[in-house]
Amino acid sequence: MKKISLQVNGKKIVKQIPEHTTLSVLLRDILNLTGTHIGCDTSQCGACVVRVEGKSIKSCTAFAVDLDGSKITTIEGLASKGQMHPMQEAFKKMHGLQCGFCTPGMVMSAIDLLKNKKNPSDQEIRDWLEGNICRCTGYQNIVAAVKEAASKM
Amino acid sequence: MASLVGSRVERKEDKKFLTGKGRYTADINIANQTYAVFIRSPYARAKIKKIDASKALKAPGVVDILTGEHIAQDKIGGLIAGWAIRSEDGSEMKCPPNPPLAKDNVNFVGDPVAVVFAETLDKAKTAAELVKVDYKVLKAVTSLADAMKSEVIHEGINKNLCYDWLLGDRQKVKEAFDKADRIIKLDIINNRLIPNAMEPRACVVDYNTASEEITCYTTSQNPHLSRLIMSAFGGVTPENKLRVIAPDVGGGFGSKINLYNEEIVCSWAAKKIEKPIKWVAERTESFLTDTHGRDHISHAELAVTNDGKFLGFKNETIANLGAYARVFGTVTPTYLFGPCATGVYVMPAAYSNVKAVYTNTAPVDAYRGAGRPEATYTIERIVDKAALELGMDPIDIRMKNFPTEFPYKQTLIHQVDSGDYVAGLEKAKQMADYDGFADRKKDSESRGKLRGIGVSTYFEACGIAPSAVVMSLGCGVGLWESSEVRFNPTGQVTIFTGAHSHGQGHDTTFAQIAADELGVPMENIDIVHGDTDKGTFGMGTYGSRSLVVGGIAIVNACKKIVAKGKRVAAKMLEVSEDEVEFKDGEFVVAKSNKKKTIEEIAFACYLPGSRDSDFKSPLPEGEEPGLKETSFFDPANFSFPAGSHIAEVEIDPDTGDVKLDKYTAVDDFGTIVNPTIVEGQVHGGLAQGIGQALTENAEYDANGQLITASYMDYAMPRADNFPEFQLGFTCTKATTNPLGVKGCGEAGSIAAPVTVMNAVINALDGREIQMPATAEKVWRACKENKKSETEAA
Numbered sequence A: 001m002k003k004i005s006l007q008v009n010g011k012k013i014v015k016q017i018p019e020h021t022t023l024s025v026l027l028r029d030i031l032n033l034t035g036t037h038i039g040c041d042t043s044q045c046g047a048c049v050v051r052v053e054g055k056s057i058k059s060c061t062a063f064a065v066d067l068d069g070s071k072i073t074t075i076e077g078l079a080s081k082g083q084m085h086p087m088q089e090a091f092k093k094m095h096g097l098q099c100g101f102c103t104p105g106m107v108m109s110a111i112d113l114l115k116n117k118k119n120p121s122d123q124e125i126r127d128w129l130e131g132n133i134c135r136c137t138g139y140q141n142i143v144a145a146v147k148e149a150a151s152k153m
Numbered sequence B: 001m002a003s004l005v006g007s008r009v010e011r012k013e014d015k016k017f018l019t020g021k022g023r024y025t026a027d028i029n030i031a032n033q034t035y036a037v038f039i040r041s042p043y044a045r046a047k048i049k050k051i052d053a054s055k056a057l058k059a060p061g062v063v064d065i066l067t068g069e070h071i072a073q074d075k076i077g078g079l080i081a082g083w084a085i086r087s088e089d090g091s092e093m094k095c096p097p098n099p100p101l102a103k104d105n106v107n108f109v110g111d112p113v114a115v116v117f118a119e120t121l122d123k124a125k126t127a128a129e130l131v132k133v134d135y136k137v138l139k140a141v142t143s144l145a146d147a148m149k150s151e152v153i154h155e156g157i158n159k160n161l162c163y164d165w166l167l168g169d170r171q172k173v174k175e176a177f178d179k180a181d182r183i184i185k186l187d188i189i190n191n192r193l194i195p196n197a198m199e200p201r202a203c204v205v206d207y208n209t210a211s212e213e214i215t216c217y218t219t220s221q222n223p224h225l226s227r228l229i230m231s232a233f234g235g236v237t238p239e240n241k242l243r244v245i246a247p248d249v250g251g252g253f254g255s256k257i258n259l260y261n262e263e264i265v266c267s268w269a270a271k272k273i274e275k276p277i278k279w280v281a282e283r284t285e286s287f288l289t290d291t292h293g294r295d296h297i298s299h300a301e302l303a304v305t306n307d308g309k310f311l312g313f314k315n316e317t318i319a320n321l322g323a324y325a326r327v328f329g330t331v332t333p334t335y336l337f338g339p340c341a342t343g344v345y346v347m348p349a350a351y352s353n354v355k356a357v358y359t360n361t362a363p364v365d366a367y368r369g370a371g372r373p374e375a376t377y378t379i380e381r382i383v384d385k386a387a388l389e390l391g392m393d394p395i396d397i398r399m400k401n402f403p404t405e406f407p408y409k410q411t412l413i414h415q416v417d418s419g420d421y422v423a424g425l426e427k428a429k430q431m432a433d434y435d436g437f438a439d440r441k442k443d444s445e446s447r448g449k450l451r452g453i454g455v456s457t458y459f460e461a462c463g464i465a466p467s468a469v470v471m472s473l474g475c476g477v478g479l480w481e482s483s484e485v486r487f488n489p490t491g492q493v494t495i496f497t498g499a500h501s502h503g504q505g506h507d508t509t510f511a512q513i514a515a516d517e518l519g520v521p522m523e524n525i526d527i528v529h530g531d532t533d534k535g536t537f538g539m540g541t542y543g544s545r546s547l548v549v550g551g552i553a554i555v556n557a558c559k560k561i562v563a564k565g566k567r568v569a570a571k572m573l574e575v576s577e578d579e580v581e582f583k584d585g586e587f588v589v590a591k592s593n594k595k596k597t598i599e600e601i602a603f604a605c606y607l608p609g610s611r612d613s614d615f616k617s618p619l620p621e622g623e624e625p626g627l628k629e630t631s632f633f634d635p636a637n638f639s640f641p642a643g644s645h646i647a648e649v650e651i652d653p654d655t656g657d658v659k660l661d662k663y664t665a666v667d668d669f670g671t672i673v674n675p676t677i678v679e680g681q682v683h684g685g686l687a688q689g690i691g692q693a694l695t696e697n698a699e700y701d702a703n704g705q706l707i708t709a710s711y712m713d714y715a716m717p718r719a720d721n722f723p724e725f726q727l728g729f730t731c732t733k734a735t736t737n738p739l740g741v742k743g744c745g746e747a748g749s750i751a752a753p754v755t756v757m758n759a760v761i762n763a764l765d766g767r768e769i770q771m772p773a774t775a776e777k778v779w780r781a782c783k784e785n786k787k788s789e790t791e792a793a
Helices: A023-030 A086-093 A103-116 A122-131 A140-152 B014-018 B068-073 B121-130 B170-179 B223-232 B261-273 B283-289 B338-342 B372-390 B394-401 B421-431 B434-446 B467-472 B506-518 B546-573 B598-606 B675-694 B747-763 B775-792
Strands: A002-008 A011-017 A049-052 A055-058 A071-073 B034-040 B046-052 B062-067 B112-118 B132-137 B161-168 B182-193 B202-208 B213-218 B242-245 B277-280 B293-304 B310-322 B349-358 B450-459 B481-487 B493-497 B525-528 B580-583 B586-589 B595-597 B628-633 B642-652 B657-668 B726-730
Touching: A011 A023, A023 A049, A049 A103, A055 A103, A086 A103, A086 A140, A086 B014, A103 A122, A103 A140, A103 B014, A122 A140, A140 B675, B034 B121, B034 B261, B034 B283, B046 B112, B062 B068, B062 B121, B062 B261, B068 B261, B112 B121, B112 B261, B161 B170, B161 B338, B170 B293, B170 B310, B170 B349, B182 B372, B182 B675, B202 B261, B213 B223, B213 B261, B223 B242, B223 B261, B261 B277, B293 B372, B310 B338, B310 B372, B338 B349, B338 B372, B372 B394, B372 B450, B372 B747, B394 B421, B394 B450, B421 B434, B421 B450, B421 B642, B421 B657, B421 B726, B434 B450, B434 B642, B450 B747, B481 B546, B481 B598, B493 B506, B493 B546, B506 B525, B506 B546, B546 B580, B546 B586, B546 B595, B546 B598, B546 B628, B586 B598, B595 B598, B642 B747, B657 B675, B657 B747, B657 B775, B675 B726, B675 B747
Parallel strands: A002 A071, B034 B277, B213 B242, B310 B349, B493 B525, B657 B726
Antiparallel strands: A002 A011, A049 A055, A049 A071, B034 B112, B046 B132, B062 B112, B161 B349, B182 B293, B202 B213, B202 B277, B293 B310, B450 B642, B481 B493, B481 B628, B580 B586, B586 B595, B642 B657
């Protein structure tokens, strides 16, 4: 067991956890932030993407103890004062989600893209999201949502 | 009030999903829950000699370990085939027992043999390692082509043959073939796929020792049916003591139609160990044990005249059932396949013969499209081959064979109520700039690339399905749907449906149709689904049936509400019932200012009296209080969406890389309730269909090991695999339901594989390759083509 302290969605968290606890397990099972999903648990699907210190990572393959002291943002931390983040709004407006399972990871990755590039082309969006698998949407409306968000952010 | 049917309403369910507040089964935890880990066969075929759990039982935190012996002792039944199919000779199909935990034999890698329950997941996993299973390994049957000649897998099922089924008339086909100018022959493989819903299967089960009720939260497309099977066939507990809840479900695509081993085992065990149980599949378990899709080998022949008229069609298929026959396993390659195998065409004679065989692989069942993608692939490949051999344009040969008058009696079974195939293909041709292809091909060639164009036209039978018809064909249940529309006294509406949404957007679409029927604002209408304790029985969601069957049940229940509302309004307004008209949520009396809103009527129905009313009820005599109506809708026929798709690919002959450059889909779904949602359904179906054509393939080695059991090995399509799809629609309304809707969920995955393959094969100058058109296969084909060219020169 090891004590770690993190800032999750703006809140300070101090927990005693087993050393092998992954960030996704910490978020889901210990902090009850179940918006972060586990689709493969092996970094292959992207459903578990969260932001650590502003960068998107696959939380199923990061040990929580290695992130001691970090600032973490999950899907639950994007909306503020009841207002969804422009990327969330854009996914809703453009029908960028169906079953919703890959959505949190997709939204977090997409936000990271726009941090790196303000007005990405369709191809750049598709290339960036290559690590996030969606089985429902055929990606077309996800691409449209990212473009919509880019025009608002 | 403007109609909501036809409007691009944003989805009501999205906000919860976008803010991380969806509630999927794996998100549910119950105090003091134990964690289940299943011990699975590492062999494709073996006898279980002994299971020794003694050491594991002593491991820290272990609560219990159960095996097939315990299942047998408690007389817990197994998984079942939902459809009984008869062979051509009249004999019944042959199905092996499929116990939830194997006791004597295992028949595919992943077949569960035991389960460990422990206080934590880590402890359960550690203990599972200590369970010793002694197997006698037997030779696995993994080749579909050789399955009938291989060792018998299940005792008493000769040749591993479940059935040898025929639909159609062999003699008529022979006569048609005798008259033909030319017979086109085709050998194809419909590759095996893994549905891969992004949410892995899971269940969380609670047992209430006081009420003796079991509650099973699970990842299901049809919780009511799961409860029925678990109760009636599994014998876990009576239906009234079993509650099955499918909360938010992260995609299904057919793979979550079935009740699975784990749900029966955990429901039975929760009562046995008197503790809540949580089980969540790891992705590899999903690959190994979710039902797979497709997997056919077919030989088809088409008899044609020299000017391209079709005279007859025959099809011989071997279909893989995998190790066991499951709910839709036996019907998918028969009644969902055979009738559609003649395509949209006038086909004077046809038959389809299907031999379904068992192999030591995961069970094969319905996967998006279920039978219809295989049918469409067969006919649309052979039609293209006919065009090539006859020197005709692929569009011309199709146009020549379309039926033009509806209703149209299709060759095998279906009476197609409406359609306009000419209009669809014309529109697709325009949208895809078919005539500009020659220029684009030249441009590709100038860059050293090959370019191909592919066309397909399809129809499908969905809106599954008229009960009497399907039950006469062997279905074990009726396929109606139910709904209950309940007004609250204060005017909001709650609608219970037996359909289940796992991405389809029912909360929105169903609210749209009910808002139109009732004149109540959409935001005041809630849709409840997925809980056997809420609402009446229902048959769930698959086969593009939710709107076409479930939606109509909602419409019909709403109509009953309005009918009662009229009676009450007439009494309250002191007019006769036929003087009352209902419009936009108001009961009005013509040429007067007398009216009551539907909310006022609901209030009066629940509070039928008032302080000043002199004992007079607002309700007509004999009318019961309350405002709630139920409808069970059993459709009179299937529905028949149809469409024309056109794809263009560019191939790099040096690498074999296939780039899908353009994709145009024109579909006729009848009335469209929410165009945005429908487009999303088409996009998703296309992606899965294109995945089948270009990337996806489930592959077993000769020992029956699944060698594509992770996303590193199974090539799921990703965002960068697709161009922007161009969608168009035509509309001929269904005549068999009041909305005129036909269903849209499966169209993309039905049409896309063959459209893309026709384009690939066109680029390869007609050289046939099998799906998926991977770089290696395409590169080899390019090399062969080059060799033939050189030899010819």
